[in-house]
Amino acid sequence: MTVNLATRTTPMPLAGGLAWRLVERNLLVYRRIWLLIVSGFFEPVFYLLSLGVGIGALVGTVAGPDGRAIEYTAFVAPALLAASAMNGAVYDSTMNVFFKLKYAKTYDAMLSTPLGPADIAVGEILWAQLRGTLYSATFLLVMAALGLIDSWWALLALPATMLIGLAFAAVGMAATSFMRGWQDFEFVQLAILPMFLFSTTFFPLSVYPRPLQLVVQLTPLFHGIELVRPLTTGAGIGIGLLGHALYFVGLAAIGLAVTARRLEKLLLK
């Protein structure tokens, strides 16, 4: 049995391209319900307008990544960008995947074809990440239109958000593979919402007492914001950004490996 496990999971078939067939399938499905995708884009835009622009008018400036003062809106916008990548990826890799896994038997049908559990993991994570990318790209355009991009480094913000989305999709799908029922998705909300509110999205790390700072620094979204904020503001660009990027590479790899293993265990009984 262990031999089977090894031979079925090890060749991560990105190169084989079969995983893209899942992306094709999802594109076909969403072509009819594109409105559902569009709605997900508005959420961070509304936050940007209300908190960034609205409250920003009261707050004025805050300390940016390099300590110099920047406009509050320019401070919040990149954080919302990272959060939109997270949300887009998590939407698809949790609820939608769970439905296909437990109820629609979508993956059982796929496994009667040359597709294996690893293809399914890669395919769904790619798709969730693409959805996250779509949100990030449009949000970046909104930022540009509102004059919230202050640096050419911002060009790297898109690949950065793609990486963030990939990691969140992989971890989201891995977590979903452990879910027993719909009520378990409360835990996803329990993780996402505080992360969204407190990972230096709306105020800098310095407002927290030291012990809480350490907790915040452990959250993935914190690393996402630390990665993206210097890129769009052009302040605090340094080698440290690579560290945050590597953090997400590692997270994505772990999430993908766990997902493939779990799918194999759940589907190939």
Add this chain to the structure above:
Amino acid sequence: MTEPDPAEQLVHARGLTKRFGDFTAVDGIDVDVRRGEAFGFLGPNGAGKSSTMRMIACVSPVTDGTLRVLGRDPATDGAWIRGRLGVVPQEDSLDLELTVRENLLVYGRYFGLPKPLIRERAEELLDFVQLTDKRDAKVDALSGGMKRRLTIARSLINEPEVLLLDEPTTGLDPQARHVLWDRLFRLKQQGVTLILTTHYMDEAEQLCDRLVVMDKAHIVAEGSPAELIGQWSAREVVEVRFAPGDHEAMAGKVEDLGSRVEVLPDRLLLYTEDGDAAAAAVHERGLHPVGLLVRRSTLEDVFLRLTGRTLVD
């Protein structure tokens, strides 16, 4: 047992075993399926049919024993084998988020087939399963029989060498079953090897050239429907009804008229080579049955003899 040509032997199992923890679902069975035949696994619920099918379909690792499908080992060549199989699962697993035609198109893509080829095959298959006028309908809107037919069409998109059908007509009305049987019969004529599980004896008699009867994880009988009837039942069965409660007593008075007599709560079953002669003898002995019926022996008789009349859940 002489080993047939491996190229003609599409499934080859020796001592095939599947265990789930302490529970043994399949216990060391030997099976050979030859190219072009329709092969059936018969058995009550929980006999191990579906577990065997899942192992052949390369979606369930073999616990013990040898299994070769199309000459290869599912443990190492699973994807290669699955690319050449068609699978009709027990539970419909159609993609509810897609239309009838899209189900075929997308499924074909999972096999890595080029789009123009899939489009062409999809039209042919929709015609074959009589769903052309439903091509743009949502799967949800289809009847049970239509869903089954679509599942069969989907399983044929890669032009499989072997079609695996797990209880293909369970839950269908008689009309839908006959349409399905007709399609399966045509496939068989086209040379597709069929492997199916069923607990419907008429289905097995209609479709299978050869079958095995499974009970409690073992194979208990093997052969063509006619061979099995010859071996485990008699040619004809006389069903004799007496007044309620008399059957046990009457069994002794007729048991010499056939090879075997079985007592049921409401009737006696007399297994015999010549039903009319036995029926006449019952009357000659002045036993005055309330009712009497001579019928041909069926696989159902074999099945009940081999697997018992006790309810299996």
